[in-house]
Ligand code: TXA
């Protein structure tokens with residue numbers, strides 16, 4: 001299979017038509033969203049959905065998010081509870097996935113046998129246009145081989161799926177950079193995965209919000225996962241990653257960095273731009289300003305570590321408020337929860 005990449009700036013109609021056709025005939029399409037790139041298929045076709053799991057090497061027990069272009073699309077796949085409406089009104093289209101009771105029409109592969117389904121209406125106009133042209137909701141996980149950092153541009157998606165999908169739509173860099181917030185709409189909305197819509201934003205709309213305690217720690221032996229994604233390894237570069245948080249972060253990192261380098265290992269620091277000065281001549285991967293900047297660059301940076309043959313990387317922790325929670329959640333998982 002030869003993978004064809006369409007640049008949406010110059011080949012919009014051609015790319016969209018080919019992609020919509022590919023979805024209709026049961027194939028896979030990689031497309032941009034405002035969060036990360038998705039690898040999508042017809043959500044109503046069990047066979048097409050099976051193709052996603054195969055291409056990603058995704059564990060069968062991890063359900064996919066179903067993307068819709070409009071409210072009617074959401075209603076075709078899920079029973080929408082009353083509590084979902086204020087969230088849909090406030091944050092759709094946008095980086096919020098709502099976990100709701102699924103309709104019969106959805107097969108069991110897409111929801112991994114659960115009786116709920118995660119539905120999202122993406123803000124990226126090309127994503128919604130593709131869904132509308134295909135005429136069916138599109139099931140799409142992030143466009144990365146399972147376990148690898150998510151793809152935030154077409155080149156990274158191609159790196160993982162060259163020869164494994166027919167079509168990639170190139171819409172440039174993802175605006176948000178981390179995935180959608182996964183949330184159960186209920187009296188007190190429950191966040192299962194922090195993302196582009198922050199707990200503070202949800203609280204402002206609903207008056208309250210709960211963040212699942214399992215978001216920032218490893219599940220205990222035998223503990224039930226509130227969301228199947230929590231069970232699996234994620235966002236992992238080949239390099240060993242450590243997180244430093246709390247007091248004297250730069251001091252802790254510098255000490256460990258220097259020990260590793262003295263041992264002949266290639267070390268690196270991932271840090272917000274405003275802390276770069278604290279690391280002197282050490283190898284630095286700056287991730288922009290503030291939590292939003294870090295969100296945009298995190299996955300690309302994790303991929304870059306591999307390109308550069310880094311053995312051990314230290315992540316200079318950022319404040320967990322706002323988008324910081326989503327950034328630290330991804331960082332923690334990429335580190336396998338190793339904190340110094
Ligand atoms: O921003 C995003 O959400 C991106 C883009 C492509 O839209 N998609 C994405 O999909 O991140 P994926 O498959 O990489 O992550 C989906 C997460 C997983 O952690 C999964 O366990 C959780 O959502 N999830 C899906 N359906 C669920 C359900 N019914 N109940 C609980 N968790 C669910």
Ligand code: MG
Nearest residue numbers: 141142150179
């Ligand atoms: Mg993913």
